[in-house]
Amino acid sequence: xxxxxxxxxxxxxxxxxxxxxxxxxxxxxxxxxxxxxxxxxxxxxxxxxxxxxxxxxxxxxxxxxxxxxxxxxxxxxxxxxxxxxxxxxxxxxxxxxxxxxxxxxxxxxxxxxxxxxxxxxxxxxxxxxxxxxxxxxxxxxxxxxxxxxxxxxxxxxxxxxxxxxxxxxxxxxxxxxxxxxxxxxxxxxxxxxxxxxxxxxxxxxxxxxxxxxxxxxxxxxxxxxxxxxxxxxxxxxxxxxxxxxxxxxxxxxxxxxxxxxxxxxxxxxxxxxxxxxxxxxxxxxxxxxxxxxxxxxxxxxxxxxxxxxxxxxxxxxxxxxxxxxxxxxxxxxxxxxxxxxxxxxxxxxxxx
Amino acid sequence: xxxxxxxxxxxxxxxxxxxxxxxxxxxxxxxxxxxxxxxxxxxxxxxxxxxxxxxxxxxxxxxxxxxxxxxxxxxxxxxxxxxxxxxxxxxxxxxxxxxxxxxxxxxxxxxxxxxxxxxxxxxxxxxxxxxxxxxxxxxxxxxxxxxxxxxxxxxxxxxxxxxxxxxxxxxxxxxxxxxxxxxxxxxxxxxxxxxxxxxxxxxxxxxxxxxxxxxxxxxxxxxxxxxxxxxxxxxxxxxxxxxxxxxxxxxxxxxxxxxxxxxxxxxxxxxxxxxxxxxxxxxxxxxxxxxxxxxxxxxxxxxxxxxxxxxxxxxxxxxxxxxxxxxxxxxxxxxxxxxxxxxxxxxxxxxxxxxxxxxxxxxxxxxxxxxxxxxxxxxxxxxxxxxxxxxxxxxxxxxxxxxxxxxxxxxxxxxxxxxxxxxxxxxxxxxxxxxxxxxxxxxxxxxxxxxxxxxxxxxxxxxxxxxxxxxxxxxxxxxxxxxxxxxxxxxxxxxxxxxxxxxxxxxxxxxxxxxxxxxxxxxxxxxxxxxx
Numbered sequence: 001x002x003x004x005x006x007x008x009x010x011x012x013x014x015x016x017x018x019x020x021x022x023x024x025x026x027x028x029x030x031x032x033x034x035x036x037x038x039x040x041x042x043x044x045x046x047x048x049x050x051x052x053x054x055x056x057x058x059x060x061x062x063x064x065x066x067x068x069x070x071x072x073x074x075x076x077x078x079x080x081x082x083x084x085x086x087x088x089x090x091x092x093x094x095x096x097x098x099x100x101x102x103x104x105x106x107x108x109x110x111x112x113x114x115x116x117x118x119x120x121x122x123x124x125x126x127x128x129x130x131x132x133x134x135x136x137x138x139x140x141x142x143x144x145x146x147x148x149x150x151x152x153x154x155x156x157x158x159x160x161x162x163x164x165x166x167x168x169x170x171x172x173x174x175x176x177x178x179x180x181x182x183x184x185x186x187x188x189x190x191x192x193x194x195x196x197x198x199x200x201x202x203x204x205x206x207x208x209x210x211x212x213x214x215x216x217x218x219x220x221x222x223x224x225x226x227x228x229x230x231x232x233x234x235x236x237x238x239x240x241x242x243x244x245x246x247x248x249x250x251x252x253x254x255x256x257x258x259x260x261x262x263x264x265x266x267x268x269x270x271x272x273x274x275x276x277x278x279x280x281x282x283x284x285x286x287x288x289x290x291x292x293x294x295x296x297x298x299x300x301x302x303x304x305x306x307x308x309x310x311x312x313x314x315x316x317x318x319x320x321x322x323x324x325x326x327x328x329x330x331x332x333x334x335x336x337x338x339x340x341x342x343x344x345x346x347x348x349x350x351x352x
Numbered sequence: 353x354x355x356x357x358x359x360x361x362x363x364x365x366x367x368x369x370x371x372x373x374x375x376x377x378x379x380x381x382x383x384x385x386x387x388x389x390x391x392x393x394x395x396x397x398x399x400x401x402x403x404x405x406x407x408x409x410x411x412x413x414x415x416x417x418x419x420x421x422x423x424x425x426x427x428x429x430x431x432x433x434x435x436x437x438x439x440x441x442x443x444x445x446x447x448x449x450x451x452x453x454x455x456x457x458x459x460x461x462x463x464x465x466x467x468x469x470x471x472x473x474x475x476x477x478x479x480x481x482x483x484x485x486x487x488x489x490x491x492x493x494x495x496x497x498x499x500x501x502x503x504x505x506x507x508x509x510x511x512x513x514x515x516x517x518x519x520x521x522x523x524x525x526x527x528x529x530x531x532x533x534x535x536x537x538x539x540x541x542x543x544x545x546x547x548x549x550x551x552x553x554x555x556x557x558x559x560x561x562x563x564x565x566x567x568x569x570x571x572x573x574x575x576x577x578x579x580x581x582x583x584x585x586x587x588x589x590x591x592x593x594x595x596x597x598x599x600x601x602x603x604x605x606x607x608x609x610x611x612x613x614x615x616x617x618x619x620x621x622x623x624x625x626x627x628x629x630x631x632x633x634x635x636x637x638x639x640x641x642x643x644x645x646x647x648x649x650x651x652x653x654x655x656x657x658x659x660x661x662x663x664x665x666x667x668x669x670x671x672x673x674x675x676x677x678x679x680x681x682x683x684x685x686x687x688x689x690x691x692x693x694x695x696x697x698x699x700x701x702x703x704x705x706x707x708x709x710x711x712x713x714x715x716x717x718x719x720x721x722x723x724x725x726x727x728x729x730x731x732x733x734x735x736x737x738x739x740x741x742x743x744x745x746x747x748x749x750x751x752x753x754x755x756x757x758x759x760x761x762x763x764x765x766x767x768x769x770x771x772x773x774x775x776x777x778x779x780x781x782x783x784x785x786x787x788x789x790x791x792x793x794x795x796x797x798x799x800x801x802x803x804x805x806x807x808x809x810x811x812x813x814x815x816x817x818x819x820x821x822x823x824x825x826x827x828x829x830x831x832x833x834x835x836x837x838x839x840x841x842x843x844x845x846x847x848x849x850x851x852x853x854x855x856x857x858x859x860x861x862x863x864x865x866x867x868x869x870x871x872x873x874x875x876x877x878x879x880x881x882x883x884x
Binding site: 096162165166169170176177178179182183184186187190191298299301303311314315316 | 381382385387393564565568569570573589591593594595597599600603604606607609727754755758761
């Protein structure tokens, strides 16, 4: 038997791949930090003046400069920045005087909640719709999916959101209005319930406060549906094109000739192959929603990451802008890693 | 067609969630809670010694009290607050205030004359921007321990000059003179800040409400206190939501999800007509709209350019359209309602005149000017109108748009060229606006006198300095009024300012909400009087 040298080789290759993966992850994160660091040094805003105010004396300014490490050489400042960022210290917001990490910890869960629901909705509806369109090209179903998709692509989110509010909240009264909770429930959440994650749906459920949960659902359903619709439009178009491609392959003809039921041909054979690019599409649209959709957040008075970064930008609050950028970057990197891992699960060719 | 309720909900939820979810709750605010929507992103700090923006002063008016108050039901009338009575000695420089017994702070600490003295001294020692309202009586961090003293139940305030007594009393109604529980503040002191950082997220006053939570740019929650000396607030809770969009506020108000909408555009207000569930409350406002021209920019110090600008504003066009119902033309720095207010508007839109003046200025045309504007629909509307008419006169405005706080910092640092700003009086006395629009004792950068708008625009008012100083000690009211009229005319026609509009406040309320006072031209909002 020649098994042992071969398996030794395999273990070696696997270890190498993991090492390579981690190495590239580290380099990506370092690159991200380097870029945000450089941006923070290029912008014409003096962080010291923002902190000490206008009345400060020269000595006070020098003291703060030293405290912030701004008197050190650039490379040393960068190392300190990396060290702080890795230990979760993203600096202090100039607007509010609060640590940026603590503020993002408050805003990001609101976005996470919204983006996750939106992506689930977009996937659950978008994939079957895309498959339906691909299996009956040119049919009425295909046309309907195309038109609905096109609307999701081309209509401004701002307009869709306002119309959604007017119709479902203003006229029909099916959902609650802007904000994450009604004032009564908001105060219950703030003053009587234990926050675990910052995501109201999860926290209220963990506290067993089902009335709060219900109110949160009635608030999130419209913005999440809106984001879900936009990502559904994208996912269904991509699913259709991937599936069309697979359904034209010879192995599909072979399967059909062998008398395999059509649903099995589509959902098992073709879908398995379309899944690899589809994972990338879904992950990317999830990452896109996690950046925080500024317009959706504005219309729905949703205190999420998108409006946090935008407000910070308007207030020239650079630590907050950079902190938000680092978080968005980290989300992208993490989701990329996750989709890499998923490839390996569904595609044997990707597994060493 | 309206679908049956049960079916409608089921269908909507099935479509949106593809699963089960509880239904939307009835849209109505709780009976004991007041829900207000406003744009509160102007707040820099809610420490009374530092708060100097409208939203922050509105908040503090309900969590703190002053020694002397303005009666919200009778504009301009002084009534006892934390002081039961007050008097001035014959020398005109020594004021005594007898403290009301039995008042407690939200911490439970009893209010004493010593507390009141400590609180006023704290303002002088911290010396934040609004401190000038108090320090203008000759108080400094060094002398304040001798100038403000407590003895038994009486606080004594000494001034450096014999001012008109009403001037002193009026100043003590301003937000900066709110009495803070200094013992509690000092217990939360960090780096010698006298509790300033802690008071940015907490309240420590004797007010009808206590601050339960404060989230910058999101909102705040106030809770009514039991046994308040003025009588308890009618509503147990005040819930303020930061909602900058007027259209969103209108939707929420008409649905009954908020009780008061305070940041609606004229279009939103007009859209409410015919809805019996809401009402619009008109009030006079103390704010004035003006353009500030930084005199460090040589072209803007040119009198011809300044005059050209005054003829290049479409005053009537704006108040008839974009500002309808919210602002009226008012070309003087004292709002109508104040002693000495000037009710004459001499400038109109006259492009030909403006163009001719620009040609006389000797500057290469078109003149390019950076224009700092806050990111807010109304201001952007005004700025767009100005951009249009100024361009016809030969002045190209390059917009620099930022949020309220960013714009304020640029302005206070004298880093703007031209800026669109509003100004609200700090206390109901003409000196409040005269001393900022027509006075600037030291125009140097080092003076850092950000409380003076003239300083912020690097403008030296010259002889107006002396005229303003004379007016504030003039005891004859009619004579004093005439002096202010003269100062206003001079400032209007020859200064770093283009005076444009006075505020006409419109708040939209649910029909069942009563007793809301927006504060008129002289005071801040009161929540404790509201019933519903």
